[in-house]
Structures are given as structure tokens and as C-alpha cells.
Amino acid sequence: MPEGHSVHRIARQFDRNFVGHRLSAVSPQGRFAEGAALIDGCTATSVRAVGKQMFLEFDETFWLRVHLGMYGAWDFAGEILTDPTIASANGRMGQTNQRGTEVAETVMDTAGENSLSSIGAPRRARVRVRMSEQTKGLADEESEQWPPPPVGQVRLRLLTDRTCADLRGPTACAIQTPDEVATVIDKLGPDPLVDDVAEGEDRFTQVVLRKPTPIGLLLMDQSVISGIGNVYRAELLFRAQQNPHTPGREVRDDVVRGIWRDWVRMLAVGVETGQMMTMDDLDPDSYRRAMASRDDRHWVYHRAGLPCRVCGTAIVMEQAAGRKLYWCPRCQA
Structure with missing residues (x-):
């Protein structure tokens, strides 16, 4: 999607x-x-x-x-x-x-x-x-x-x-x-490219911290936050080292705010490049490979069974509300 x-x-x-x-x-x-x-x-x-x-x-x-x-x-x-x-x-x-x-x-x-x-x-x-x-x-x-x-x-x-x-x-x-x-727009969650970024952060954080729903599902809920799909969901959670099954109300405030701020940055990169680039600190050759191929662009998305790029643990893929969820059971424990 x-x-x-x-x-x-x-x-x-x-x-x-x-x-x-x-x-x-x-x-x-x-x-x-x-x-x-x-x-x-x-x-x-x-x-x-x-x-x-x-x-x-x-x-x-x-x-x-x-x-x-x-x-x-x-x-x-x-x-x-x-x-x-x-x-x-x-x-x-x-x-x-x-x-x-x-x-x-x-x-x-x-x-x-x-x-x-x-x-x-x-x-x-x-x-x-x-x-x-x-x-x-x-x-x-x-x-x-x-x-x-x-x-x-x-x-x-x-x-x-x-x-x-x-x-x-x-x-x-x-x-x-x-x-x-x-x-229609009133029913949507904040979008960093539409709403005031600071107000959007507060709105997103307040909603997440009162929900019993797992954070991995909340990120896909367009009434909670706008624009995130399966790829960005998996990558944002990995970058935050956050277990996707943790209820929103149990996620630390600073982690929720960090996810929003990371989304602000990654969305801007995606708009500029047209690609969901979610890896940092790449040397020029690695960056060229990542921009040319999704397989070299993501931390966990579409990497089921492959070793985590950080810890080597096999990446898990499971079904969550009918969509594929990718995550590292060690880094995101």
C-alpha cells in the first residue's frame, strides 16, 4: 500500500x-x-x-x-x-x-x-x-x-x-x-507535513498513552497518526527498540515522542527521495545500494528469518490484524 x-x-x-x-x-x-x-x-x-x-x-x-x-x-x-x-x-x-x-x-x-x-x-x-x-x-x-x-x-x-x-x-x-x-480530515490523526509538528506530537502522544491497544496496531490506525503503513510501522518500531505488542498506555512517554520525531524525519526523506529509506549512517556505496534496492534499505521489513542487522537474531514475521508484522524479538524485547 x-x-x-x-x-x-x-x-x-x-x-x-x-x-x-x-x-x-x-x-x-x-x-x-x-x-x-x-x-x-x-x-x-x-x-x-x-x-x-x-x-x-x-x-x-x-x-x-x-x-x-x-x-x-x-x-x-x-x-x-x-x-x-x-x-x-x-x-x-x-x-x-x-x-x-x-x-x-x-x-x-x-x-x-x-x-x-x-x-x-x-x-x-x-x-x-x-x-x-x-x-x-x-x-x-x-x-x-x-x-x-x-x-x-x-x-x-x-x-x-x-x-x-x-x-x-x-x-x-x-x-x-x-x-x-x-x-474526513477531522477524523484523521496528525500528519507532520500538514499539522503543527509540536502540536501533532502532543496529540499523538496523548492518544497513544491512554490506549490499551498494542503500539504496533496504533501506528497503523489512521485516526491516531496519519500516513504510516506496514513498512514504516515495522521500521519505526525497530528504530525505537520497541516491542510491537506493548499496549500504548504502557509505552514510555519519551519513546512515543521519539517515534513521532523519527516519523517527522523519515517522512521528509521519503518525500524527497520517493523511497522509504530507514537506515542511517550508510557509506556512499551502501547508500547507493539501498536507494536502488529495498532489500538493502530496511532494518526488519521483509526480512523474515534473516539475521537482525544489529544482533543476528532471526527476524520474526507474524500476522497482526491481517497485516504482516516484522520485528526482532531480541532488539525489541
Whole structure:
């Protein structure tokens, strides 16, 4: 499932390429025909991401709410104006990891996780990247037909005169009023990129410390904290050396606050790089490997049965509320 960093990257991509433009909209699949007809001919006036949900406003009147869920993705084609604050696939040089190790070249993820052309479930899409309004980048792959023909089950297609966005497989795709959007957002936990960071820390800590629910489940509860999914959950808990089964109310206050602060930092790295980089203090070669491959990027996630990178104990994988939970029974005892 796309986690919070991906949704914020999508929102920034829409901000640069769609907000301020009058859009054409169709539903090639047919399942969102009524909503597409309402959007068609309207101007995108703002966009925001909160946790795992994105909200795109039209004519300052109504909103499109999208939750990608497990399998959803936005595929982009045409010319894409890139966000200068975002590294990796846009060709920006001199990325840095969490502790400041400089890498001289852009490092692409082999699975396409940091792609500009498909954000969400990895897919291949046609794209011509523009580094700025004045400078054109090289085409990754360019369609001879504009707009490119829809491929697969496209729920919604949004078009400007130069950029195409295709939405596939979302859990939620709905037209909402401003009041309905406010109601949805009010039910979500704090997001470090939306809420005041200090207030978000206090709010998150207060909720966790009164809950009997295991901390490993609380981190996945979007009403407690926004944007964390299975990968970040496992990695945050390992980095905190926290047993995932400990009830929230039994976790120390300083540990809960440390998890929030770590999430603030890792979310920022994820938005910049497009990858869930959760390991620190890597030398340049190790950093390149980690940026290129998830297997070299995480402490415990997807490492069931492999030795812990710290203590050598076999990493455990178990089911928790229907999702896979990875943790080290020694480091997190």
C-alpha cells in the first residue's frame, strides 16, 4: 500500500502540473463516469494530501477525494514539471541521506518506487520530464499519440494540454463537498507535513498513552497518526527498540515522542527521495545500494528469518490484524 510519502509526492506533482489548469476528465473504465463529467471543463484550484488521502479542489467549489488503498496508483504521461524540492527521478544532483552522506548522482530504484511517471503501485508510464518551466529534460519514453491511449482499467483520466494523469485501482475515488472533506480530515490523526509538528506530537502522544491497544496496531490506525503503513510501522518500531505488542498506555512517554520525531524525519526523506529509506549512517556505496534496492534499505521489513542487522537474531514475521508484522524479538524485547 502506498504510504504517506507517496501521497504527498502525488499532491506536489498535481500542484505543479494541474493546479491552475482547466482539465478534461473522462472515465475510460466507466465506473466514475458521473464524477468525471462533473470535473470535465473545470479548473483545478488547489490540492492537499493528509496521510494516505489526496484531495483535489475544482473551481473552489468541490473536491475529488482519492485513497489509493492497496493497489491504486497514479500514472503520468506527457511533460511533467518537477518539484525542485524533490530529488531522485527528476535528475536533481547531490542527494543526501538521513545523516548527510552526499551521493553525486541520482540513484534510481529498480522497482520504480521513486518514479515520477507512476506513483503508488509501481507501473511503467510514458513521461517527458521538464526540470523547470524553462528547461526541458530528456524523454524517458514518449508516446507518439497524444493523449496516449488508456491502458488497463483506468478509473479516471485527467488531462491538461501537456500532461495526463491516469488513476487505477483506488480504494476510494469520490466527489465531495468542502464540508465532507473537512469531516474526513477531522477524523484523521496528525500528519507532520500538514499539522503543527509540536502540536501533532502532543496529540499523538496523548492518544497513544491512554490506549490499551498494542503500539504496533496504533501506528497503523489512521485516526491516531496519519500516513504510516506496514513498512514504516515495522521500521519505526525497530528504530525505537520497541516491542510491537506493548499496549500504548504502557509505552514510555519519551519513546512515543521519539517515534513521532523519527516519523517527522523519515517522512521528509521519503518525500524527497520517493523511497522509504530507514537506515542511517550508510557509506556512499551502501547508500547507493539501498536507494536502488529495498532489500538493502530496511532494518526488519521483509526480512523474515534473516539475521537482525544489529544482533543476528532471526527476524520474526507474524500476522497482526491481517497485516504482516516484522520485528526482532531480541532488539525489541
